[in-house]
Amino acid sequence: MLFRSAFVRSRPPEIAPRFLPAPQPLPRIEDLGRDYAPYRPLFAAPPEAGHHLIAGWPVEGALIVTExxxxLRPADALTLFDLARYQRGNVLEIGSAWGLSATILCRGVAARRSGGRVISVELDPLFQAATCAAVKRAGLSRWHSLRKGDGTALMEQAIARGETYGAIFIDHDHGPTASEAACRLLPELLAPDGLALFHDFNDRLNTSGAYGIHAAVSALLAADTRFAFYGMPGCCALIGWAR
Ligand SMILES: C[S@@+](CC[C@H](N)C(=O)[O-])C[C@H]1O[C@@H](n2cnc3c(N)ncnc32)[C@H](O)[C@@H]1O
Incomplete structure (x- = not known):
């Protein structure tokens, strides 16, 4: 027993692989919803079991069909896995629904050596239960916590407690008010080197004003030069501290 614990303690820390994307200009709002980039690895690391699992899920239309x-598109899902797998610290997701993104994020954190948890925020009680059930069915509950309530209010509470996150997935209310709030709170929630993924940024509904994700991300990048845009995997926008 003494030998085993000494062995566990002596495991070398995992070296964080190099982040690959370069900063790029934000796409014009009128160009959204036309092209969807395939998955490109976010980090210089070989594919592993989580990537192979996700890449093997069936796709109908453009979306993954699984339980x-x-x-999510395959590029969205693989990018989520990369974020959870290779970023340090806890992962926050706002809007979890049936738990597809939550289980992917948990798989990424579970594959790390550095520890961490996925915190899902969900407003709807039926989806709160569905997310927890999905995470439990996948055997991933030890890496997951659910917070019940409104995304903006719970992000404000997290800031008040001094919490920061290595990766944040924003996928709840896509309207202008909630999107603006998420971008306003991001600088305080994101850990140094943290990255945030906004789902449905690459969607024509941003042009009609039904979605406010492009407008909010664009305003954040214009106001705060510490942030950079790192591309549009699938229908998402990836932003984070300029590196
Ligand atoms: C698109 S679904 C999330 C899908 C999930 N991220 C996935 O990829 O598997 C959006 C979810 O956000 C939740 N939601 C909507 N408004 C919210 C709010 N203000 N705060 C928290 N959750 C919210 C909805 O109940 C819904 O479950």
């Missing part, structure tokens, strides 16, 4: 259900 739990969701609205």
């Amino acid at each position: 739990p259900r969701g609205f």
